[in-house]
Amino acid sequence: MHVSTKRLASSRFAFPGASDKEIRILKRNALIDRAFERSTQAFALAVLLLLGAILVSLCVSSWDTLSAHAVDFLTGDRWAANMEMFGALPAIYGTLVTSLIAVAIAVPVSFGIAIFLTEKCPEILRRPLGITVELLAGIPSIIYGMWGVEMLAPFLNHIFPDLFPAGSGLATAGLVLAIMIIPFITAISRDVMLTVPPITRESAYGLGCTTWEVVRGVIFPTVRHGMMGGVVLGLGRALGETMAVTFVIGNNLFFHPTITGQGTSIAALIANQFPEADGAQRSALLALGLVLFLITFAVLATARYMLNRIERRAA
Amino acid sequence: MLKTSCSALLAGVLALHGIQASAQETMTGAGATFPYPVYSQWADDYQDAKGIGLNYQAIGSGGGIKQITAKTVTFGASDAPLKKDELDEHGLMQWPMIMGGVVPVLNLPGTEKNSLKLDGETLADIYAGKITHWDDAAIADLNPDVDLPDTAITPVYRAEGSGTNFLFTHYLSQVNDEFADTIGEGKSVAWPAGVGAKANAGVAKQVAETEGAIGYVEFAYAKQNDLDHIRLRNHDGEYVEPSSDSFKAAAANADWSNAPGFYLVLTDQVGADSWPITGASFILMHKQVEDPAAAKRVLEFFDWAYANGGDAANELDYVPMPENVADQVRDSWGDIEGPQGESIWP
Numbered sequence: 001m002h003v004s005t006k007r008l009a010s011s012r013f014a015f016p017g018a019s020d021k022e023i024r025i026l027k028r029n030a031l032i033d034r035a036f037e038r039s040t041q042a043f044a045l046a047v048l049l050l051l052g053a054i055l056v057s058l059c060v061s062s063w064d065t066l067s068a069h070a071v072d073f074l075t076g077d078r079w080a081a082n083m084e085m086f087g088a089l090p091a092i093y094g095t096l097v098t099s100l101i102a103v104a105i106a107v108p109v110s111f112g113i114a115i116f117l118t119e120k121c122p123e124i125l126r127r128p129l130g131i132t133v134e135l136l137a138g139i140p141s142i143i144y145g146m147w148g149v150e151m152l153a154p155f156l157n158h159i160f161p162d163l164f165p166a167g168s169g170l171a172t173a174g175l176v177l178a179i180m181i182i183p184f185i186t187a188i189s190r191d192v193m194l195t196v197p198p199i200t201r202e203s204a205y206g207l208g209c210t211t212w213e214v215v216r217g218v219i220f221p222t223v224r225h226g227m228m229g230g231v232v233l234g235l236g237r238a239l240g241e242t243m244a245v246t247f248v249i250g251n252n253l254f255f256h257p258t259i260t261g262q263g264t265s266i267a268a269l270i271a272n273q274f275p276e277a278d279g280a281q282r283s284a285l286l287a288l289g290l291v292l293f294l295i296t297f298a299v300l301a302t303a304r305y306m307l308n309r310i311e312r313r314a315a
Numbered sequence: 316m317l318k319t320s321c322s323a324l325l326a327g328v329l330a331l332h333g334i335q336a337s338a339q340e341t342m343t344g345a346g347a348t349f350p351y352p353v354y355s356q357w358a359d360d361y362q363d364a365k366g367i368g369l370n371y372q373a374i375g376s377g378g379g380i381k382q383i384t385a386k387t388v389t390f391g392a393s394d395a396p397l398k399k400d401e402l403d404e405h406g407l408m409q410w411p412m413i414m415g416g417v418v419p420v421l422n423l424p425g426t427e428k429n430s431l432k433l434d435g436e437t438l439a440d441i442y443a444g445k446i447t448h449w450d451d452a453a454i455a456d457l458n459p460d461v462d463l464p465d466t467a468i469t470p471v472y473r474a475e476g477s478g479t480n481f482l483f484t485h486y487l488s489q490v491n492d493e494f495a496d497t498i499g500e501g502k503s504v505a506w507p508a509g510v511g512a513k514a515n516a517g518v519a520k521q522v523a524e525t526e527g528a529i530g531y532v533e534f535a536y537a538k539q540n541d542l543d544h545i546r547l548r549n550h551d552g553e554y555v556e557p558s559s560d561s562f563k564a565a566a567a568n569a570d571w572s573n574a575p576g577f578y579l580v581l582t583d584q585v586g587a588d589s590w591p592i593t594g595a596s597f598i599l600m601h602k603q604v605e606d607p608a609a610a611k612r613v614l615e616f617f618d619w620a621y622a623n624g625g626d627a628a629n630e631l632d633y634v635p636m637p638e639n640v641a642d643q644v645r646d647s648w649g650d651i652e653g654p655q656g657e658s659i660w661p
Binding site for chain 1: 500
């Protein structure tokens with residue numbers, strides 16, 4: 001009783017001229033406010049905690065492999081589980097090559113679609129085309145995989161029998177990935193291009209700029225940041241894509257410095273071997289998962305760094 | 316209100332109890348996926364005949380070994396047999412239950428169906444990426460009367476870990492020392508050349524679509540889809556067709572009595588009619604069981620399957636174990652003991 005009067009008195013100091021009832025309401029509101037703030041903070045921290053926990057558990061469970069032969073693991077040219085030779089090079093190479101092929105194809109196409117949709121598209125077509133692109137983004141990856149193995153691989157084999165003797169390979173996987181990430185990059189690029197104020201755009205047209213000049217000189221510099229974000233998101237998806245890639249990559253576990261030949265990617269290798277793996281093989285596959293984690297992290301960090309440098313140079 | 320909820324709870328508990336009581340009349344097992352169709356067919360027939368059901372989880376050979384070691388199931392099943400010391404380590408015993416074979420298939424337009432002949436040595440060189448074209452001298456020597464095209468060879472293999480991989484690589488390692496040293500046997504191996512496809516269906520599809528491809532699938536799969544297969548030269552130098560008879564010949568000619576713990580992979584067996592890539596799928600049980608009644612139920616089921624399961628197996632294109640092998644297995648069951656050391660069989 002004594003304490004509460006004292007607290008009430010000090011509150012009265014904080015809210016001069018307020019009645020006891022008002023003070024109580026104000027205090028309750030302040031409490032709710034603080035609780036809300038704390039809980040949002042907790043959610044945000046939980047993400048960090050989760051990320052750390054995943055990283056730590058991957059490190060712990062792959063420790064056997066990493067501590068025993070970390071160098072062989074990164075440079076070994078084959079993944080032969082039966083001989084306990086776990087070389088991640090073929091999988092790392094395959095992951096990077098397929099993702100780079102995918103981005104190299106997807107970026108120009110996506111930007112092209114986005115520019116057409118925002119600058120040139122007749123009003124009637126704009127909505128249906130936009131919705132189609134968004135629908136493409138919603139197709140499950142297994143369907144792209146089936147399409148790749150049923151249609152694309154035989155087609156490539158038919159057109160270029162010397163380059164694609166079996167249809168499948170790193171380039172085939174890269175093509176499937178490109179089609180998978182085009183809708184992502186397109187949707188984000190279109191959305192950020194639409195944020196360019198019409199007045200800026202129309203001023204440029206009014207000065208006699210061509211569409212290309214408007215896009216290059218006005219739109220790109222304004223929304224560079226957002227478009228880069230779309231590309232990074234697409235790249236992230238390409239690096240980790242599993243099902244579709246497993247179908248068409250050829251699953252060869254030897255390192256071959258090839259673009260069109262068969263290979264494997266980290267995600268495909270894990271998907272193929274994890275269910276039946278135990279002991280050293282399981283530990284090595286978990287180490288492979290850690291490598292994928294780090295590659296994705298490095299790609300995101302590099303993209304952000306490059307972006308910051310461009311921004312600084314522009315400023 | 317309280318009364319009704321109490322009685323509902325009681326009814327629920329009683330119902331659960333009923334389920335547990337009937338669960339005692341089922342057998343539990345887990346493991347290999349390859350024999351799953353025939354085991355479940357046997358289980359259906361056995362349920363009709365004796366009223367005892369089987370709960371078999373086809374989780375893969377590795378999972379089956381884990382489950383039986385942890386004693387969560389009465390029996391485990393594995394496509395690859397365990398070695399004697401591995402069995403002893405966990406107090407397990409094993410026996411062969413059903414057989415199948417692996418058949419190399421190909422897609423080579425211009426040659427007559429099922430006419431191409433190969434030996435193990437050449438097959439291993441093809442899969443090691445050393446023979447790259449169909450008109451290679453090594454293949455031409457084996458097929459003097461076939462006009463071979465100069466098509467490039469695309470070896471197709473199983474991408475995921477599988478018992479089929481184990482049998483195939485075990486055979487190639489037996490007949491080609493270099494293959495054994497560089498690639499070796501195992502459930503998942505690294506192939507230097509060619510394309511990895513998923514499951515039998517994936518391999519068959521890739522072979523069908525790729526001119527010049529060679530692959531390997533389980534016999535049941537090759538037969539049901541009428542694929543163009545290779546005639547292999549066996550240990551006795553004869554070229555044999557893959558068939559139930561040639562698999563049975565391999566099993567019958569095998570020396571089971573000198574194989575401790577029935578550790579025998581039936582590849583490259585002697586006998587003029589033996590198909591060289593034959594393998595059995597194995598059952599694993601503890602030598603000292605905690606629940607003798609459950610163990611006896613399982614043994615009775617397998618006894619019944621040896622005696623009556625042949626037709627069902629043949630219909631599904633599996634190969635039942637020959638009678639003499641089944642008898643040796645039944646004899647070995649005498650080693651299974653209950654908690655007090657009492658014999659369970661017969």
